[in-house]
Amino acid sequence: MTSLQPVSTKDDILQYLLKEGEASAQTLAESLGVSAQAIRRHLKDLTAEALIEHRAVQSGMGRPNYLYQLSRKGRDRFPAQYDEFAISLLDTLADTVGHDQVSTILQKQWERKAQEYRDRMGEGSIEERVDRLVNLRKREGYMAEWHQVESDGDRCATGPCYMITEYNCAISHIAENFPSVCGHELEMFQIALPDCSVQRTHWLVQGEHRCGYLVQAQP
Template sequence: MTSVQQPSTSTKDDILMYLLRQGEATAHDLAEHFEVSAQAIRRHLKDLEAEALIEHRTVQEGMGRPNHLYQISAKGRDRYPAKYDEFALSLLDTMAATMGQDQVGTMLRKQWERKALEYRDRIGTGSLGERVARLVQIRQAEGYMSEWHEVSDGDVRQTGPGYIITEYNCAISHIAESFPSVCGHELEMFQVALTDCTVQRTHWLVRGEHRCGYLVQGLD
């Protein structure tokens, strides 16, 4: 008698991590990826959906049965960012009420300029690839699920060495919801921190995408 492989106790967390990285997946995709039975995966999906950590949309492909595409919910994303931003958000709200929104915006810009210079000092010198790797390590330590990879030939029109920085969560998501300008400052911050390169935004959580992405390219 063939036994059915049982999922590990961490499978739910693994599913959330997979959906955080991939955006969407079917139960079949997940079963294949984790090499467990579809029945076991569906039990976990049912539990995760009951906890409001994931949600699904139904798509019809051809004449067969509709398919469920699962994605992580806002509540599920909140499991990953650090919670230290809650006090900061309360403080910013108080400052906006007393000082005015414009002055708070100016203060946030100055904060990001200061952060950019701090990053640049901590990153130090070296090739662009080495500096990108060190920046990602710093971001990971700050609570971002951040990673990087080198751009392959043909992926983009390259003027020099190219790298993609991807962040699957936002450690200051609650602040960004109330003060969206902080997201715009992040792009400027990376540009100042890395120097001698261009930085372009490729994906943005604020626009409903499942990750933030930045293309970093060296200059000729």
């Protein structure tokens, strides 16, 4: 007989916040029967993992109280059928209007997403906008980061350049069935950063362990 994997206190915290919406450290300690000190340690870890968020609530003249809730990444830890629904919907569209029309629809969707990124990134230097773009991608479930690349006279001729790296694909199940979804990501970044050139340097679809995009100011 296979034994069930034990549920950790961290899992209990995530499940409690999923059901209740938000809670203080003290409420979590009392509800889960765990010491306040242990709860705060787990909350610190979960915050570092970007699975929960918190907001300060002032009560009287003392120190503010913090209320914790699931982040989008935290919610994505729980079973959902979003991918299956999206794939089924795209399959139905392909059967109804054809694959070419579905590709056109997906391209329009990426153009719309790129404009949304552009609006939310706002004004600022290339570095500031790259940082905002990466943070937007993180909120959507991508394990993303960026770093500056010095001019090397080759790929980064004008410098400075910025490398955006994504180690996972938040829509991988959809991409397996509709590969053109990934192909539009490069176009999306180019639209979101209109004064830059964007080059794909690595691609998960081609068996590499990450997707990479080199961003540099247009000469």
